[in-house]
Amino acid sequence: MTTPPPGDLLALDDAAVTAMEFEDAFAALQDVVARLDAGGLTVSQSVTLYEVGVRLARRCNERLDQAELRVRTVRDGIGTPAMDDDFDDDE
């Protein structure tokens, strides 16, 4: 895992986090730990970083709780009308 500069993570305010997908929020959360692990932060930076972590974790759970599976059929160039009535796709 690459360790991003603390600035990137520290800049993650509520709006930025709320716009994140689960995997990005989860990866950022792991980055928070890596950054805290790497050390060299002021107490204030560490505390802010941890707060960002809390925000990211909340976003992760939010996504896991709210998501609904989307289903569709592949866009096939050859045009095979293979759909069955039983299959409701979201396309």
Place this chain on the structure above:
Amino acid sequence: MPASSPWSVSRFVAHVRDILATEPDFQDLWLEGEVTNYTRSSAGHQYFSLKDSESTVNCVLFRRAWRSVVIANGDQVALQGSVDYYAPRGQLQIICNVVVPQGLGELQLRFEALRARLEEEGLFVPDRKRALPAFPRRIGVVTSPTGAVLQDIRTCLERRYPLAELILAPTAVQGPEAVRGVLRGLRDLQAEGVDVIIVARGGGSLEELQAFNEEPVARAIFASSIPVISAIGHETDVTIADLVADLRAPTPTAAAELAAPDRADLRRRTAHVLATAEARLTSQLRQLHHETGRQEVQLRQHLPPFHDLRRRTDDAVATLQRQVGWQVEGLRKATESQSAMLQRLDPLATLARGYAIVTDTTTGDVITTTAAGRRARTVSIAVQDGEFQAGGNGSTTPSRQGRGGRSPSLFQGTLDGLDPREQRSA
């Protein structure tokens, strides 16, 4: 015979090999017969003869061909291979790709042959199996749009990982259109750029699963730029597609489970990562606290000793207090002596010793001379316990001892004139 010179043996053998190599039937030869003269070399190669009631042919199954085959003398087997002439021994032999028990159908033979060939080519090697994405956003599924398989996958993803998008590449999974459909599905899903592809169909006979044992399907899965999970037939049915796929799942539901993480698990992992972050923060703060304490100790070592200063200050204060105390005491004593002196100077005290103070009643002046006494008509005489009046006008005889004296002769007059108003206490 022509007059030309005779061939060398090697030239003859080379010619025979050329002829054998150009005979199409000999390159993909199928033979059936009984195993005899079976031996196995220390290198793992297996040598035997295949015979029927009239003829025998030498066969070799090299170790790399197919390790799983087990054969013994007397076995009725079918084999697939190519014809070769082994020059050092002058023997015609069959180099086998596959040896299977006799009685398997043609599909099985073809399956085993393709399996042996692709395995030798390296299509099944574990090293080339690709890792699956941890968090697939789009999961492609090549399967029939109808039936339980798609439903199982969909249900599983809805439960475990609804964050993903399921993209179906619908295809027939058996019959003449199946191979083309599967190939098209694989291609279209790669064009979509999905993160992982599931190729699935339910259980069926070898004939029904045949599309997934076809070489083009195997090669398309191998060539896929996206990791492929296979779930073909029942767990006991192994297809070529299963062998080539990056991951084989026993059922369609299992394929969906392998394709995506479980959100319950992700919640736990999220909590764990956050807890780790908290632990790191706590650890840093504890470290700083410890460091601060250490610095404080060092700082104290570099400062003048406070306790000594305090002791010296206390001493100084005590000294000061003592000095002030002495001064106060001195002042107090001085004040006492002053007041004693004052007491001695008090005229009343003098009166107590028997002296009197005579004043001119009219003027109120103290009479200190005989002349003044003569001038006064009446005088007031103050003694220890009061005053009384007496007549004046030279009726007295001045006397040195009379000053302040208490001789009754000093006063001539009546004691009756004593004015009670003037009484005073000593």
